[in-house]
Amino acid sequence: MLQKNKGCHMGEPSADGFAVKLKLEGVEKKYGDFQALRPTHLEVKEGEFVTLLGPSGSGKTTLLSLIAGTNYPSGGSISIDGRPATELPAHKRDVGVIFQNYALFPHLTVAENIAFPLRMRGERQEEVQRKCDNVLSAVGLTSFGNRFPSELSGGQQQRVAFARCVVYEPSVILMDEPLGALDKRLRDSMQDEIRRLHKALGTTVVYITHDQTEALTLSDRICLMKDGEIVQSGAPSDLYFRPNSRFAAEFFGEANLYPYEAEGSGASNVAHVKDLGAVSPQAPEQGTSGWMMIRPQCLQLDPETPHDELRTCRVSDIRQVGFYTQFHLTLDQGGASIILQRLSDVSSLSRWHIGQSVTVGWNWRDVAFFSEERERHA
Numbered sequence: 006m007l008q009k010n011k012g013c014h015m016g017e018p019s020a021d022g023f024a025v026k027l028k029l030e031g032v033e034k035k036y037g038d039f040q041a042l043r044p045t046h047l048e049v050k051e052g053e054f055v056t057l058l059g060p061s062g063s064g065k066t067t068l069l070s071l072i073a074g075t076n077y078p079s080g081g082s083i084s085i086d087g088r089p090a091t092e093l094p095a096h097k098r099d100v101g102v103i104f105q106n107y108a109l110f111p112h113l114t115v116a117e118n119i120a121f122p123l124r125m126r127g128e129r130q131e132e133v134q135r136k137c138d139n140v141l142s143a144v145g146l147t148s149f150g151n152r153f154p155s156e157l158s159g160g161q162q163q164r165v166a167f168a169r170c171v172v173y174e175p176s177v178i179l180m181d182e183p184l185g186a187l188d189k190r191l192r193d194s195m196q197d198e199i200r201r202l203h204k205a206l207g208t209t210v211v212y213i214t215h216d217q218t219e220a221l222t223l224s225d226r227i228c229l230m231k232d233g234e235i236v237q238s239g240a241p242s243d244l245y246f247r248p249n250s251r252f253a254a255e256f257f258g259e260a261n262l263y264p265y266e267a268e269g270s271g272a273s274n275v276a277h278v279k280d281l282g283a284v285s286p287q288a289p290e291q292g293t294s295g296w297m298m299i300r301p302q303c304l305q306l307d308p309e310t311p312h313d314e315l316r317t318c319r320v321s322d323i324r325q326v327g328f329y330t331q332f333h334l335t336l337d338q339g340g341a342s343i344i345l346q347r348l349s350d351v352s353s354l355s356r357w358h359i360g361q362s363v364t365v366g367w368n369w370r371d372v373a374f375f376s377e378e379r380e381r382h383a
C-alpha cells in the first residue's frame with residue numbers, strides 16, 4: 006500500500022471528517038457568449054471515486070480540463086489539497102491525468118516509464134528505485150519492469166499508466182474516458198482492474214465517461230451533467246433508483262414514468278397516480294405535481310409474495326435483452342404502458358406469452374417521485 010498522506014498539506018476536513026482533496030466553488034467557463042460550464046460547486050474527498058457522467062457536449066471535459074489546469078475558468082475558484090489552484094499552471098498542480106490512449110512512452114521500458122515523473126521532479130536514484138519497486142508490486146507487474154509497452158496487453162498497459170500516475174502521489178487522479186476505445190469484454194475486465202487499483206491504492210479519482218453502466222459500476226459518487234451543469238450528484242443507487250428529473254431517469258435506462266398530482270399538505274401528503282389508478286401513501290418530497298418513476302426490475306410479474314399494489318395487465322410483447330426478459334404490458338384499466346424486466350430463466354420462456362393476462366405488483370418504497378420544478382433540465 007502506498008503512503009498517500011503528505012501531512013502538512015492535507016485539505017480541510019469535510020462535514021463527515023474526511024479530508025477534502027478537491028474543491029470547486031462557483032467554477033464556470035464561457036467561450037464568448039457560450040456558457041460551456043455553469044457555476045459549479047464540487048467537493049471530492051480523499052479516496053473518493055467521482056464520475057462525471059453525461060451526454061456529448063454536457064461539459065465533462067471542460068470541467069476536467071479546469072481541474073487539470075489545461076484550461077482556466079471564467080469565474081469561481083479551485084483548491085487542491087486545501088491550496089488555491091485556480092491560477093496555477095498544469096505542471097504545478099498536484100494532479101495526475103490518464104488519457105484514453107494511456108500515452109506511455111514506447112521507447113522506454115515499463116520501469117523507465119514509471120520512473121519518468123520522479124526523474125522529472127529531480128528525485129534521488131535510490132528514492133526512484135524504491136518508489137518504482139513499490140508501485141510495480143502494487144499493480145502486480147514486478148516481473149514486467151524490463152518490458153516495453155508494445156510487449157504488454159491492453160490491461161497491463163493500463164496498469165502501467167496507473168502506476169506512472171500514482172508513483173508521484175498526486176492529490177487527485179483525473180481519468181478522461183480511459184476505456185472509451187475498448188471492446189466490451191476488455192472494458193469489463195478493465196473496469197474490474199480500475200476498481201481494484203483504486204481500492205488497493207486509496208487514490209482520489211475524478212473519472213469521465215458517457216457510459217452509464219461504467220459509471221454505476223465504478224463510482225462512489227456520480228455527478229450527472231447536462232448542458233454545462235451538474236443536474237444530480239449522489240451514490241450510483243440514488244441516481245438509478247431516485248432520479249430527480251426525467252432526464253436522469255431516462256439516462257440510466259428503461260424507466261416507467263407516470264404523472265402524479267399531490268394532495269394534502271406536509272406529512273399527510275398523498276400522490277394520485279391517475280394512469281395506474283393508484284394513490285401513494287408516500288409523500289412526494291416537494292411540489293404538487295410531477296412524475297413517479299419505477300424501474301422495470303422493481304415490478305413483479307404474477308407475484309407470489311404480498312405487494313403494496315397489484316394490477317391486472319395484458320402482455321403486449323416479450324423481448325430478450327441480454328440476460329433479461331423484458332415484458333411490455335398494457336394495464337387493463339386505462340391502458341397505461343408498463344415495462345417489466347426480470348432475469349431470464351427457462352421457465353419464463355414457457356410460462357408467459359403475448360396476449361396473456363397477468364398481474365403486476367409493486368411496493369411504494371421502490372418508487373421515486375420528483376416534481377416538475379426540479380425537472381427544468383429535462
Ligand SMILES: Nc1ncnc2c1ncn2[C@@H]1O[C@H](COP(=O)(O)OP(=O)(O)OP(=O)(O)O)[C@@H](O)[C@H]1O
Nearest residue numbers: 036039041059060061062063064065066067068215
Ligand atoms: N474551445 C471551445 N470553444 C467554444 N466552445 C467550446 C470549446 N470547447 C468546448 N466547447 C463547447 O463546450 C461544450 C462542452 O464541451 P465538452 O467538451 O466539455 O463536453 P463533453 O461533455 O466532454 O463532451 P464529449 O463527451 O463529446 O467529450 C460543447 O458544446 C462544446 O462544443
